[in-house]
Structure formats: structure tokens, C-alpha cells
Amino acid sequence: MQASSIAAVSSISQAAAAPRWTVAEVLALYEMPLMDLIWRAQGVHREHFDPNAIQRSTLLSVKTGGCSEDCSYCSQSARYDTETQRERLMPLDEVIAAAKVAKEKGASRFCMGAAWKGPKDNDLDRVLDMVREVKALGMQTCVTLGMLGAGQAEKLKEAGLDYYNHNLDTDKEFYGQVIKTHTHDDRLDTLDQVREAGINVCSGGIIGMGESRKNRAGLIVQLANLPKPPESVPINNLVPIPGTPMAANERLDPFEFVRTIAAARITMPRSWVRLSAGRQEMSDELQALCFLAGANSMFYGDRLLTTGNPDVDRDDQLFARLGVKPI
Numbered sequence: 001m002q003a004s005s006i007a008a009v010s011s012i013s014q015a016a017a018a019p020r021w022t023v024a025e026v027l028a029l030y031e032m033p034l035m036d037l038i039w040r041a042q043g044v045h046r047e048h049f050d051p052n053a054i055q056r057s058t059l060l061s062v063k064t065g066g067c068s069e070d071c072s073y074c075s076q077s078a079r080y081d082t083e084t085q086r087e088r089l090m091p092l093d094e095v096i097a098a099a100k101v102a103k104e105k106g107a108s109r110f111c112m113g114a115a116w117k118g119p120k121d122n123d124l125d126r127v128l129d130m131v132r133e134v135k136a137l138g139m140q141t142c143v144t145l146g147m148l149g150a151g152q153a154e155k156l157k158e159a160g161l162d163y164y165n166h167n168l169d170t171d172k173e174f175y176g177q178v179i180k181t182h183t184h185d186d187r188l189d190t191l192d193q194v195r196e197a198g199i200n201v202c203s204g205g206i207i208g209m210g211e212s213r214k215n216r217a218g219l220i221v222q223l224a225n226l227p228k229p230p231e232s233v234p235i236n237n238l239v240p241i242p243g244t245p246m247a248a249n250e251r252l253d254p255f256e257f258v259r260t261i262a263a264a265r266i267t268m269p270r271s272w273v274r275l276s277a278g279r280q281e282m283s284d285e286l287q288a289l290c291f292l293a294g295a296n297s298m299f300y301g302d303r304l305l306t307t308g309n310p311d312v313d314r315d316d317q318l319f320a321r322l323g324v325k326p327i
């Protein structure tokens, strides 16, 4: 085999078989009458999941702000003047204390996020300790640390990491209008490394950034056509952050968000689809519609990374009112 063809097949993304979905097919889902779309998504959901159970993950920002990247939506980029205060990597004991609280409140997974382009090896060593100790509490572990360098995914796997979150965030075609400091291909490269290390993949995106419906369909297709679809697919609604280029973005029609959840559910039938950022601004009824459209996971706890999330009492009441059981 020639060197060039070895390079081509060494990337799992490049070596994918025939695409499972086309943009035209996913656009056709988006264009269905809403009731028909939700009916179809709910049918797919019931084939693979208990429709009355929702998985709950709690987030903790273990290193906040001061990030070198220019992601136009993000409060943590050093390039924008936002209210987010920079904080160094959190001490291990504080992380474990937060994980214990999350476990007591009923979260099954603890996700630790760091505002890095990617981790330096000495920072990664400290995160590995966090993963080991959270795992020892009996919780599932997830981290989101940015792009991984050679050998880092394997170290995370050895430490007991269950999930790595790394979002494609938006359609490859629109990516350059949102982020200029790294590329969509860089994101795919890290997802390959995570897969090859045997860690579950958590990857999704943000909607409401000024992308077109075709771009939204493009994102869903790029996720669904990964060699193996992500086990977990977070769908974030843009939280507009003052000081970022997206501060004044117009709010997307909430039904377009519901349609995106449904498209993710239909195209990735076995994945956990997470109703992610933006939930605080949603009514209980809109959240219920998202669950009906196939969302079966959410962030639980009153903070996301730097912004708010519904408090646990409101979520507990919502679960009781809907007859939903937590996982």
C-alpha cells in the first residue's frame, strides 16, 4: 500500500463506509409537518429506549475562562470582554466535593469541563486524578478538555474515563464563520482519537448561531455519518453571552429546536440525545415537547459551565409532573 493510502485509511472518519444519511434526507425531515415529525421520532425512540426515563449529568467547570480560542459563542474565550472571571484548574478536593453533592442530588454522570484549546500533559495528569476519584464514587465520568494530543486519550481511558465530550458544534460549511482558530477537521481528529482509545463519544452542537436550516441538517448528517454515531449527542440552544460576537443573535423559533432534536433522534436511534444549554429559558411545556421528540438526557444542577441551568427543585417537579424517572 502506498504511504498516501495508508494515511487515508488511518483516520477512522475518512475510512467510513457509505454515508447513512444525506443532507437532502435530513432537510426533508425538517420540512415535515411538526406533528408527523414528532410522531416518527417518538416511534424511533420507543424502539430503543424507555420513553419515560431521562439520564441526568451534572457539569462542573474545573478550569474557567482565558481560552486561546475564538469560538464566537463562548464566554470563556480570552478574545472577548465577558463577565466570566478566569479561574485556574480547581484543586482535586473541591472537585470531589462537588461530585459528591451531584451524586447525592441524583446525577448519574459527572462532567468536568476545561476552557483549553487542549490540555498540557501536566494539566492532564491532574485531570486524570479527578477522573479516578469521581469514578471511585461510583459515578460515570465525562470530561471536555478541547483537542487531544497523541497518547492523551489512552491515558484518560486508563484512568477510567467513560465519555469524552467534543462537539462538532456546527456544519463544516458554517464552521469558519464561527471559529477561526481551529477547524472542523481538527474536531474530527480528536473524535477519532477518543474512539480509537475505546472511550464513549459525546458530540453534538449548538443551534441559533445564525446558521441556515441546511446548516443544521448538515451538522446532524456529519454526526450521524461518523463511522460509529456518538453514544451521546448534546443539542445546545445558543445562550447569547454579552461581550461575544453572538450577544445580540436573534432567538431561533423554539419549534426549530424541537425539529433538531427529532432529526437527531431519527438519524441516531441508539444515541442518548441531550437537551443541553438553553433549558433555563425554556418553558416546562417546551421541554416536554423536546422529550416527546426524543431527547432523553439533560444537564442537572443549577450551573452549566459559566451560565445558569434550571435549579434542581424545578427539574424534580417537572419529572414528577411528567411521570418521568431519572437515570
Ligand code: SAM
Pocket: 073, 074, 075, 076, 113, 114, 115, 116, 117, 144, 145, 146, 147, 165, 166, 167, 169, 205, 206, 236, 237, 238, 239, 240, 241, 277, 305
Ligand atoms: N474547550 C472545550 C471545547 O471547546 O471543546 C470544552 C469546553 S466548551 C465550553 C464545550 C461546549 O460548550 C462547546 O463545544 C459548545 O457546544 C458549548 N457552549 C459553549 N458556550 C455556549 C453557549 N454560549 N451557548 C450554547 N452552548 C455553548
Ligand code: DTB
Pocket: 059, 075, 113, 144, 165, 167, 204, 205, 234, 235, 236, 239, 276, 277, 304, 305, 306, 307, 308
Ligand atoms: C455541551 O454540549 N454543552 C455543555 C457541555 N457540553 C460541556 C456546555 C454548555 C455551556 C453553556 C454556556 C456556559 O455555561 O458557559
Ligand code: SF4
Pocket: 067, 068, 069, 070, 071, 074, 075, 076, 077, 114, 115, 116, 117, 146
Ligand atoms: Fe475555548 Fe472551548 Fe470556549 Fe472554544 S468553546 S473558546 S475552545 S472554552
